[in-house]
Amino acid sequence: MASKLERAQHKYESLLRSLGDKARLVGMLDKASDSVLETYKRAEENLDDKKFELEFIESEIHRLEALDEKLKNQVDDELGQLKSEIKELEELVEIKRSKIDPVKKKLAGAAYDLKFVEKGLEEETRKFKEKTRREEFKAAKAHEENIKKMKIELLKRRKAMRDMKRKMKELEGPAKKMEKELDELKEKLDELKENADETSEEENSEMLDEMRAQQEKKTKEIIRAEKHLKDVLADVGEDLYEKRISHPVLNKFYADLDVVSKTIDSLQEE
Numbered sequence: 001m002a003s004k005l006e007r008a009q010h011k012y013e014s015l016l017r018s019l020g021d022k023a024r025l026v027g028m029l030d031k032a033s034d035s036v037l038e039t040y041k042r043a044e045e046n047l048d049d050k051k052f053e054l055e056f057i058e059s060e061i062h063r064l065e066a067l068d069e070k071l072k073n074q075v076d077d078e079l080g081q082l083k084s085e086i087k088e089l090e091e092l093v094e095i096k097r098s099k100i101d102p103v104k105k106k107l108a109g110a111a112y113d114l115k116f117v118e119k120g121l122e123e124e125t126r127k128f129k130e131k132t133r134r135e136e137f138k139a140a141k142a143h144e145e146n147i148k149k150m151k152i153e154l155l156k157r158r159k160a161m162r163d164m165k166r167k168m169k170e171l172e173g174p175a176k177k178m179e180k181e182l183d184e185l186k187e188k189l190d191e192l193k194e195n196a197d198e199t200s201e202e203e204n205s206e207m208l209d210e211m212r213a214q215q216e217k218k219t220k221e222i223i224r225a226e227k228h229l230k231d232v233l234a235d236v237g238e239d240l241y242e243k244r245i246s247h248p249v250l251n252k253f254y255a256d257l258d259v260v261s262k263t264i265d266s267l268q269e270e
Contacts, residue, residue, distance in 0.1 A: 005267040012260045017230050019237035019253040023245075031245045032236050043232040047225040054218045061211045068208065075192065082189045089182045096175035100168065107164045114157045121150045 002010070020040075023029050029037060124146045131140035240250065241257055 005264065008260055008263045008267060012257065012264060013234055015253055015257050015260060016234040016237035016241065019240060019250060019257070020233035020235070021237075022249050022253070023236060023240055023247075024233070026247060026249050028240070028245060028247055028250060029236065031243070032239045036232075036235050036239045040229075040232045040236050043225070043229045047222065047229050050218060050222045050225050054215065054222060057211055057215050057218055061208065061215060064208050064211060068205075078192060079189065082185060082192065086182065086185050086189065089178055089185065093175060093178045093182060096171060096178065100171045100175060103164055103168050103171065107161065107168060110157065110161050110164060114154070114161060117150060117154050117157060121147065121154060124150060 020029075023031070029040065032040070124143050128140055128143035128147060131137075131143060237253075241254060244254060
């Protein structure tokens with residue numbers, strides 16, 4: 001807890017600063033001594049300079065933040081566009097694949113049936129030869145008729161398989177092309193995400209961190225400069241108080257300062 005003397009001294013300093021500040025407001029600073037006035041001007045200029053520097057730093061921070069936001073929005077837009085294209089292409093690929101799968105299953109079934117018919121033809125041919133060797137011509141004739149029918153059926157099935165394979169090729173060509181485009185889009189998406197992260201972390205953020213550190217440093221310098229200016233204002237007030245420069249606004253402070261000054265003297269004598 002501050003003592004009476006300390007409180008009185010604090011009030012005295014406060015009154016001197018107020019006196020100096022009022023002198024500034026009413027245009028009476030030029031009544032102070034040249035050396036005191038020069039010190040005040042230097043302190044005021046120093047504070048103005050630091051405030052100007054802080055304004056510049058803050059404008060740079062705002063610019064970088066706006067640029068950072070703009071870059072992020074651009075990246076987000078590109079990411080959104082890519083994701084939309086990927087989704088649309090995935091749906092198209094799915095549609096193509098949904099048309100291919102039934103044909104593929106049908107082709108697999110046809111291939112199995114073809115082998116079955118081929119085996120049947122081989123068996124009929126073997127039986128025909130066996131009956132012919134035994135001169136069982138009537139039976140051989142029946143097998144021969146079966147062979148003719150089976151060969152026709154075999155030709156039909158082979159043609160059907162060629163048609164299905166051609167259809168598969170027609171369907172798979174665009175599907176594979178789409179899948180390649182899809183892979184390229186996904187790769188582009190990954191690269192964009194990676195580049196966005198690197199840019200944000202390594203470049204703009206570093207600059208912003210540096211500027212914010214300068215902002216904090218400059219703010220502290222301004223606080224010290226403001227305190228120094230207040231101290232100088234107290235010196236101005238003291239100089240004007242000693243000279244008793246007459247002015248309706250300033251005169252009000254002199255009586256108060258006289259009272260506090262006497263109180264300090266009295267407390268110091270105790």
